[in-house]
Amino acid sequence: MSSSSPPFPSDSETKGGPSVYCRKEKSLGVLCSNFLKLYNRDGVESIGLDNAADQLGVERRRIYDIVNIFESVGVLTRKAKNQYTWKGFTAIPQALEILMKGGLQEKFNASIGRNVVNLSDDNECREPLNSKADKSLEGSEPQKVDGRKEKSLGLLAQNFVKLLLSSNELISLDRAASLLLGDIRDPTSMRTKVRRLYDIANVFASMNLIAKTRHPDSGKPAFKWIGVQGQLKQGSSAALNEHESKRRVFGSDITNTCSKRYRADYSLDKKLKQTESTQNCALHQNIKDNGKSLFEQHQKPGSKDFEFGPFKPSGVLNMRISDKRNVEQIEDWDNLASLYQPRYRNEAMNDLFSHYAEAWRLWYAEADHKEKTHLP
DNA sequence: ATGTCCCGCCACTGG
DNA sequence: CCAGTGGCGGGACAT
Numbered sequence: 187m188s189s190s191s192p193p194f195p196s197d198s199e200t201k202g203g204p205s206v207y208c209r210k211e212k213s214l215g216v217l218c219s220n221f222l223k224l225y226n227r228d229g230v231e232s233i234g235l236d237n238a239a240d241q242l243g244v245e246r247r248r249i250y251d252i253v254n255i256f257e258s259v260g261v262l263t264r265k266a267k268n269q270y271t272w273k274g275f276t277a278i279p280q281a282l283e284i285l286m287k288g289g290l291q292e293k294f295n296a297s298i299g300r301n302v303v304n305l306s307d308d309n310e311c312r313e314p315l316n317s318k319a320d321k322s323l324e325g326s327e328p329q330k331v332d333g334r335k336e337k338s339l340g341l342l343a344q345n346f347v348k349l350l351l352s353s354n355e356l357i358s359l360d361r362a363a364s365l366l367l368g369d370i371r372d373p374t375s376m377r378t379k380v381r382r383l384y385d386i387a388n389v390f391a392s393m394n395l396i397a398k399t400r401h402p403d404s405g406k407p408a409f410k411w412i413g414v415q416g417q418l419k420q421g422s423s424a425a426l427n428e429h430e431s432k433r434r435v436f437g438s439d440i441t442n443t444c445s446k447r448y449r450a451d452y453s454l455d456k457k458l459k460q461t462e463s464t465q466n467c468a469l470h471q472n473i474k475d476n477g478k479s480l481f482e483q484h485q486k487p488g489s490k491d492f493e494f495g496p497f498k499p500s501g502v503l504n505m506r507i508s509d510k511r512n513v514e515q516i517e518d519w520d521n522l523a524s525l526y527q528p529r530y531r532n533e534a535m536n537d538l539f540s541h542y543a544e545a546w547r548l549w550y551a552e553a554d555h556k557e558k559t560h561l562p
Numbered sequence: 563a564t565g566t567c568c569c570g571c572c573a574c575t576g577g
Numbered sequence: 578c579c580a581g582t583g584g585c586g587g588g589a590c591a592t
Contacts (some may be wrong), residue, residue: 212568235581247570250583267576267581334574337584359566378585384567407565418591 206245214251214385215392217244222393225272233262233270251339255389258343259285278395285344342379347395347411356401356408361385400458406429464500 210216225233235253239246253270256262260281265271329522335341345366351355363379364371387409390396394412401408 208588209566209568214567245570246581247583248568250581254583334584341581374586380565381567381586383583384565388567 213388213389214248217242217248218252218255218389219394221256226274227325232265233272235268235270254338254340255343255386258340258507259390259395261393275393282347282351285347318500339382339386341399342382342541343390346383346386347390350396350411353411356399356410358389358401358404358406358408360406362409 208476221238224238224241235249238253239249242249253262253264257270260277261275262270262403263273269419328424344364349362349365359380362383363376367375387396389396391398391409397412398407398409400406423494434533
């Protein structure tokens with residue numbers, strides 16, 4: 187098979203030593219960035235998995251990981267076998283809205299045939315896979331057998347997002363894992379779940395949807411939702427990167443069609459890092475503009491380590507926060523929240539959601555208020 | 563030692 | 578049966 191080729195070719199970064207295997211270079215996060223560079227641009231609408239794997243020089247299996255996670259937030263939608271449609275970051279807000287609505291009523295039934303909440307909106311979109319979807323597991327059947335779908339990366343990613351969106355504080359992967367696991371205290375399950383969360387967190391982080399920090403107290407790594415602002419700001423992160431490293435279309439590898447190339451040279455990485463930080467600065471600035479300081483009030487006094495503006499539930503992204511419509515929206519969400527009692531398997535999840543739904547509502551309302559009084 | 567998480571085996575699935 | 582998918586966890590790298 188083709189897999190006979192070396193996992194990591196020769197060296198090219200610093201022709202000094204024998205191919206230094208760097209785990210980082212192989213991370214899902216990097217792959218995600220590369221994927222974005224490759225497809226997150228004008229003119230791209232269809233993505234073939236084979237092509238992707240080939241272009242990115244990774245195993246097909248990895249593409250599935252990326253694609254599933256992307257799909258979980260609407261950046262991609264599956265068109266057909268081997269074929270995905272690129273939606274871009276602009277599709278995220280709406281996807282999140284749908285996600286959160288579904289999140290409140292929660293879970294299996296509501297959705298389609300695929301393992302994740304159907305994010306394809308009614309917005310003129312064609313949704314082929316939606317049709318024959320609801321064959322089974324409708325009603326209250328939590329879908330017993332094996333629960334393969336229940337464990338899919340995509341669903342997990344969505345639930346992780348819900349957690350982050352519903353919470354205004356840092357969440358460690360351990361905590362997320364146990365929350366998402368429910369009663370299952372099995373350490374093995376925990377380990378596995380956490381592994382998956384690492385995967386997800388890495389790509390979300392690389393998409394700038396979430397950020398990793400340290401928990402003020404425990405000092406343990408934890409994640410926080412940053413929001414979509416950063417992406418929408420100028421189209422997308424990749425677009426931003428491109429801004430700086432325009433002349434060379436991302437490395438000498440991506441563009442060349444040699445099927446089995448793994449090189450991810452450092453110069454390239456450097457460039458990426460560089461643009462990344464630039465991007466983060468912009469993001470920060472942007473967030474500060476929008477979020478003002480109100481977020482700080484919701485942070486522990488000691489957590490100056492990190493301050494992000496409040497995320498704005500989807501719709502808001504497209505309209506001024508001070509827009510009248512927002513209020514309606516808030517009420518709408520409120521209704522949703524009370525209408526659909528969160529029905530998570532485990533109480534922890536249940537409680538958490540009730541709690542956060544409320545917190546969120548307040549926060550949101552306050553943000554709206556603050557914004558008004560702040561703006562001239 | 564503990565935290566991350568890459569890698570690819572192999573069970574499922576849809577056709 | 579086959580090709581496409583993708584759960585899962587061993588164990589290699591990072592800290």
